Amino acid sequence: MRKPRLEGAPVAVVTGGARRLGRHLCEVLAARGYRVVVIYRASADDAESLATEIGEGGGTARALQTDIGVAAEVHEAFDNIAAHEGRVDLLINNVGNYNPQDVTLLDPLVWDATLATNLSGAYYCCFHAITLMPNGGQIISIGMAGLEGIRANRRGADYYVSKTGLLVLTRALASGYATRQIRVNMVSPGQLDNSVDLPPPDLIGLEVPLSRAGTVQDISQAVEYLIDATYVTGANIDVAGGYRL
Numbered sequence: 001m002r003k004p005r006l007e008g009a010p011v012a013v014v015t016g017g018a019r020r021l022g023r024h025l026c027e028v029l030a031a032r033g034y035r036v037v038v039i040y041r042a043s044a045d046d047a048e049s050l051a052t053e054i055g056e057g058g059g060t061a062r063a064l065q066t067d068i069g070v071a072a073e074v075h076e077a078f079d080n081i082a083a084h085e086g087r088v089d090l091l092i093n094n095v096g097n098y099n100p101q102d103v104t105l106l107d108p109l110v111w112d113a114t115l116a117t118n119l120s121g122a123y124y125c126c127f128h129a130i131t132l133m134p135n136g137g138q139i140i141s142i143g144m145a146g147l148e149g150i151r152a153n154r155r156g157a158d159y160y161v162s163k164t165g166l167l168v169l170t171r172a173l174a175s176g177y178a179t180r181q182i183r184v185n186m187v188s189p190g191q192l193d194n195s196v197d198l199p200p201p202d203l204i205g206l207e208v209p210l211s212r213a214g215t216v217q218d219i220s221q222a223v224e225y226l227i228d229a230t231y232v233t234g235a236n237i238d239v240a241g242g243y244r245l
């Protein structure tokens, strides 16, 4: 049963919210009573259908087209949120583009695009969201690894650098904004069951000690824990079945 629609209900902004993990997180947050702003770049139909689905279920959501890798577009998006919702209680930095190439073939343009979207884009969103959190709030970024989990990986260096940077940013913001009661945390999936890198089921145990791929529900469980965990900030929760042990 969804919570009733409330004027002044908390506001969650989810980047990359139209599809896959982001879509699931939007559904979970709407069911918790958040008014959800679904940031998308190209998936307009998916974003609109999600907003409709949430509305029909008694929740509140709207889609907002923004390329988060472009600083001016993010500024405009949060101006729009300030005008419509008036506040942000929770930002989920879910966008994370992964197009792995061997590091010896990595094109500088690809490097720039990955860093712009996965890291700079998340920072732009944090910067503007915080201005709409005068009475505290939360940021949860979807990462890939704790610093201790980083190992040499020839494929996807740009991606791993962006996600490591996101963790450094998470910790810095957690420290910097704690006195304003803004908590900043990260959840790091391992191999989700929709991953482009997923090994076949009979081999997954070689990579993932718990012998199965993760699900979007595994990730939202950790996100919901962080939402409720009022004494946790600066943390990264590995939700990866032991993938990086």
Ligand SMILES: NC(=O)c1ccc[n+]([C@@H]2O[C@H](COP(=O)([O-])OP(=O)(O)OC[C@H]3O[C@@H](n4cnc5c(N)ncnc54)[C@H](OP(=O)(O)O)[C@@H]3O)[C@@H](O)[C@H]2O)c1
Residues within 6 Å of the ligand: 015, 016, 017, 018, 019, 020, 021, 022, 039, 040, 041, 042, 043, 044, 066, 067, 068, 069, 093, 094, 095, 096, 097, 098, 117, 121, 142, 143, 144, 188, 189, 190, 191, 192, 193, 194, 195, 196
């Ligand atoms: N899937 C996995 O196995 C796995 C494993 C570890 C970590 N993760 C992390 O989990 C998160 C979600 O993964 P996913 O596989 O569900 O993501 P995804 O499908 O690759 O991307 C999610 C959405 O990001 C949006 N996006 C990309 N660039 C954007 C931009 N510049 N501006 C605005 N939106 C942009 C896209 O929106 P449009 O469709 O609207 O363009 C896309 O639908 C990512 O951070 C990823 O790194 C995933």
